[in-house]
Amino acid sequence: MTTSTATTLANVVASPPTGRPKAVVFDHHEYAASVILRGGPVPWDNPTAYAAFFAQAQGLLRPDVALLELNRLYGHQTAGNTGLETEMAARSRTGFALRTLLANDDLNLAVLDFVTVFAKTARQPVVLRIPSPMVWLTGTHHFSGAEHSSDLDADNAENASMYVSDWLRAFAGLPIAGLLLDNRTPAGAARSVHVPLEAYTPITNLASNYRWTLGQLDDDRMRLQGDPAVGAYIPARFWLEPDVALPAGDFYLGELPSAASPEGVLARLETLG
Incomplete structure (x- = not known):
């Protein structure tokens, strides 16, 4: 089965719908929870209420896509x-815990x-972000009884990508513009074995079949499969200090x-165009 969406993340990067000179992807969850919810609970258990909360943040910040971080949703659902x-x-x-x-x-x-509720109510192209198979495998590896994840290698990650690709098939019928694999080293963790995006063949094949733009977030940059554009991370200090400059990049991800x-x-948004 194949599906398509009216636009893709690659289209957005090439021609930002907001008219900015460079496309911007925002992870505004922490900010929006503070400013809009004022420290109140995030409505994870009510998809319609969450979509309304998210749309309010989108209206304030005007990013070029609607980024849904599924790792946060999983954190809530499994707590x-x-x-x-x-x-x-x-x-x-190895991998049994993630597969389960x-x-x-x-x-x-x-x-x-x-x-489904999020994708069908979003006003911008929807991009899903999930842990890369290596990061997801590392994060669940302790369930196997292992005290550390240093024994994991690229082959284990490639095997884990089969479980992830099977799981992703559930979203085949939804209007999704892109899928980002978050391969950044978690705070306080040792850097794991680097696995290039192309090694996750089951996921790259699935993304191609569904016409989703596939990308990976590494520690130093964000890149899209088959696209020369390089994404740069907007430093957190950019939002806190008026003299912090933007890094070089073809598009941006800002948290x-x-x-x-x-x-x-709002003042800093002006510098983004």
Whole structure:
């Protein structure tokens, strides 16, 4: 089965719909939770309420896409789920925990419902961001009984990409413009084995089949498969200090800190065009 969307992330990078000289992708979750929700709970359990909250943030910041971070949703959905954790720890085989997580029917139904509401109500092209198979494998590896993840290698990550690609098929019918694999080293973690985007063949094939732009976020840059454009990260200080310059890049990913002031953010948005 193939599906298509009216535009792709590659189209957005080539010609930003906002008219900015360079496309901007915002992760505004922390900022919006602080400014809009004022520290109140994020409505993860109500997809319609979340979509309304997200749309309010989009209206304030005017990014070129609607970025949905699925790792946060999974963090909420799995918090305190001891039954799922027991299932994930039932075998010591490498990758078993991740495979079990991604095959959980109840969790998959909840996530699909959430993403469906989000994708069908978003006013901008929808981009999903998930952990790269290597990062997701590393983050679940302790369920196998391993004390550390230094024994994981690129072959393990490539195998994990099969589980991820099977899970992604649930989103085939949704209007999705792009899929970003977050391969950045988590704060406080040792840098893992680097796995290039092209090594995840099951995912690259699926993205091509569904006409999703596939990209990967590495520590130093963001790149899109088959596209020469290089994405740069807007430093957090950019939103907090008026004299911080933008890095060189063909497009940008910015994560707005919760401590940023609305006035300061609006002023800094002006420098993006």
